[in-house]
Amino acid sequence: MRDNTIPAVTKAMRVMGLLAVDSDLSQKEIADRLAIASTTCFRLLQTLAAQDWVRQERGLWRLSGGLRPLLAGFDDQRHLVRCSEEPMRELGRVTGLSIKLSVAEGAMQLTLHKVESSRAVSLTGRVGARYAVVLGGTAAALHADRSADEIERIIAATPDDHWRVGDSLPEHFRSRGTELRARGTVGNFGVHAQGIDTVAAPIRDGSGRVIAAISILGLRGDFAKEAEGIAREAILVCTSNIERNLPAARGAAA
Numbered sequence: 001m002r003d004n005t006i007p008a009v010t011k012a013m014r015v016m017g018l019l020a021v022d023s024d025l026s027q028k029e030i031a032d033r034l035a036i037a038s039t040t041c042f043r044l045l046q047t048l049a050a051q052d053w054v055r056q057e058r059g060l061w062r063l064s065g066g067l068r069p070l071l072a073g074f075d076d077q078r079h080l081v082r083c084s085e086e087p088m089r090e091l092g093r094v095t096g097l098s099i100k101l102s103v104a105e106g107a108m109q110l111t112l113h114k115v116e117s118s119r120a121v122s123l124t125g126r127v128g129a130r131y132a133v134v135l136g137g138t139a140a141a142l143h144a145d146r147s148a149d150e151i152e153r154i155i156a157a158t159p160d161d162h163w164r165v166g167d168s169l170p171e172h173f174r175s176r177g178t179e180l181r182a183r184g185t186v187g188n189f190g191v192h193a194q195g196i197d198t199v200a201a202p203i204r205d206g207s208g209r210v211i212a213a214i215s216i217l218g219l220r221g222d223f224a225k226e227a228e229g230i231a232r233e234a235i236l237v238c239t240s241n242i243e244r245n246l247p248a249a250r251g252a253a254a
Contacts, residue, residue, distance in 0.1 A: 003253060008044070010036070011036055011040065011044055012044050012047065012048060014034050014036075015030060015034065015041070015044050015045065015048065015054075016019065016048070016053065016054070016063070018030060018033060018034060019063050020060060020063060021063060023060075023061075023062035023063060023231075024057075024058055024060040024061070024062055025060060025061055025062075026059060026061070026184070027041055027042060027045060027061065030045070030061065035159075045061060046237050049064075051066055052064050052065060052066025052067075053067050053076060055067050055120035066161060071160045077103065077112055080101070080103075080112065080203075080211065080212055080242075080246070081101065081112055081113045083242050083245035083246050084113060084203075084214070084242045084245075085113065086241075087102060087237075087238045087241040087242050087245070088113065088115045088214065088238065088240075089115055090237075090238065090241075091115075091214070091216065091234055091235060091237075092094040092115040092116075092117065092118070094230070095216055095218075095227075095230065095231050095234055096117060096118060096119055096235040097117050097119075097123075097216050097217060097222060098114065098115065098116050098117040098123050098125075098216075098217040099114065099115040099214065099215070099216055099218075099238075100113075100114050100125070100138070100214070100215045100217055101113040101114070101212060101213075101219070102138050102142065102212060102213045102214075102215065103142070103211070103212045103213075104133050104142045104143075105130075105133075106133070107132065107133055107157075107158070107159075107162070108130045108131065108132060109130065109131050109132070109133045109135070109138055109139065109142060109176050109213075110128070110129075110130055110131055111125060111127055111128060111129045111130075112127065112212070113127060113212060114126075114127055117217075121241050123218070123219065125217075129176045130161075132158070132162035132163075132168075133154075134154065134155070134158050134163070134168055134173050135162070135168045136168060136192070136198055136200070136215075137176055137186045137187060137188035137198045137199065137215060138198065138200045138215045139168070139173060139176065140173070140176035140177045140179070140180045140186040140200065141180060141186060141200040141201055141210070141213035141215070142202065142210060142212070142213045143177060143210070143212075144177070144180050144181070144202040144210050145202075145204075145208070145209060145210045147248075151173070151174065151177060151212040153175075155170045155173060160213075172191065176188065180200075180201075180202070183232070184201060184236060185199055185200065185201045185232045185235055185236060186199070186200050186201070187199050187223065187228065187232070188191050188200070189223060189228075190220070195219055195220040196217065196218070196219065196220075197218045197219065197220055197222060197223050198215050198216060198217055198218065198223075198234070199215070199216045199218075199223060199228070199231045199232055199235055200213050200214065200215040200216070201213065201214055201235045201236060201238075201239045202239065203242050203243060204243060205243075206244065206246070206247060214235055214238055214239055214242070216231050216234075216235055218231075
């Protein structure tokens with residue numbers, strides 16, 4: 001496959017990524033850790049500094065305030081995470097399972113926040129993970145306000161490699177949406193190849209538009225018998241509390 005990337009831009013992104021997790025580094029430390037030439041590192045830092053994306057203080061480099069306008073588009077996501085943290089922790093306490101907050105971004109679903117289970121054996125994952133937006137119960141929750149015609153257009157536009165045989169197929173995507181509209185929640189049980197079962201529900205803004213989804217992540221059998229009913233009831237309490245927090249927290253911040 002042809003590589004259409006620009007090496008200098010890739011190196012600049014690596015510099016930014018390093019300073020995002022480990023600030024106050026000298027030029028030599030940056031060059032050594034990224035294995036790039038000192039002269040190249042110098043030019044990259046000077047270019048980034050000219051945009052006020054990085055700055056030097058006492059010989060050490062860190063990210064700078066010029067990045068703030070670039071991050072403004074993520075304010076709504078940060079606000080959503082703040083409003084979700086405590087309801088998600090409570091849902092984790094009630095169910096004993098891991099809890100995930102997801103949003104749709106184009107053809108992908110993005111994990112924004114996660115609360116880990118307190119159990120010795122449980123599912124885990126990472127914030128920032130991306131999956132095809134049609135996969136699992138989370139997909140149905142993220143598309144809860146889509147019409148049948150819109151669902152069919154999403155199915156038609158989804159690349160073949162985004163569907164997993166035995167986990168998510170077009171008919172699964174349709175049936176999960178039907179269940180969610182009937183019950184307000186959706187269960188994905190017994191079909192995932194790795195034995196992952198989930199219960200999911202949408203989060204809506206004040207206008208009723210779906211903006212995110214909460215998912216409870218379990219292993220095969222974690223939702224057996226009365227556990228399924230407890231999970232479905234608790235996740236609706238969680239999403240209701242998040243939706244209640246959204247305007248209140250925004251007003252407090254203002």
